[in-house]
Amino acid sequence: MKITHIHIERFRGFQNEDFEVGSQLTAIAGQNGTQKSTLLGIVTQTFTLKPEDPMRAEKPLCGGSYISAFKDKFRLSPIFDRPKGHEWTISFDIGVDDFTVESIKRTGDPNVRFWKKGARQEGDGYISFPTIFLSLKRLVPMAEEAKIITDDTLLTPEELSEFKQLHNKILIVTRWRN
Structure with a gap:
């Protein structure tokens, strides 16, 4: 089972947004405040x-x-x-129907909780599957460092060429879905 598509009907700054997920790797990049972590949180x-x-x-x-x-x-x-105020749908390649999540009132708490849309029975709220949420802090500890030491080492022309080829092979999206 692999995630193939994410549709966010509404979630904070996202309104009617669609995201294709790569068959091998999906990179999510952007400046601070562009909701990268929100997208990862929605998935996990x-x-x-x-x-x-x-x-x-x-x-x-x-x-x-x-x-x-x-x-x-x-x-x-x-x-x-x-x-x-929140709703999103995750689509899979095989084995699991599309799964739509919505925000509902949490009993005795001013905050909402997220649960499968239309389901309210115990055990219906989520898909049982192991998942890891790696924030930038856990994935790259240097993101939290006050001072990062760098050097001016340059790549050789061969290394630069290989880097560009791997970048294009791994990270370049070959199709967009609107």
Whole structure:
């Protein structure tokens, strides 16, 4: 099972947006404040592991667990994040129907929670699948460093050519979906 497409009907700054997911690799890049982490949070929020799942006790090589804490992904506002104010759909290649998530009222809490649209039974809210949410802080610890030491080492022409070829092969999107 692989994610092939993400449609965000509404979620903060996203309104009716579609994202294709690469068959091998998808890179999400942009300046600060462009909602890269929000997009990753939307994807990973769709998944969890049930208590009886044997993967629940396993640890990925990067540390942490296959269940990321909600607070690692989102800081919700009771003013701006309202019930029915968020909705997204994740599509898969095989084995799982499209899965639509919406924000609903959380009992006894001013913040919303995210749950499968139209489902309210225990165990219906998420797809049971191990997922890792790697924020920039966990993925690249130097992003949190106050001072980064660099040097002026240049790539050789051969290294630069290889870098460009790999960049184009791995990261260049060959088709866009609007």
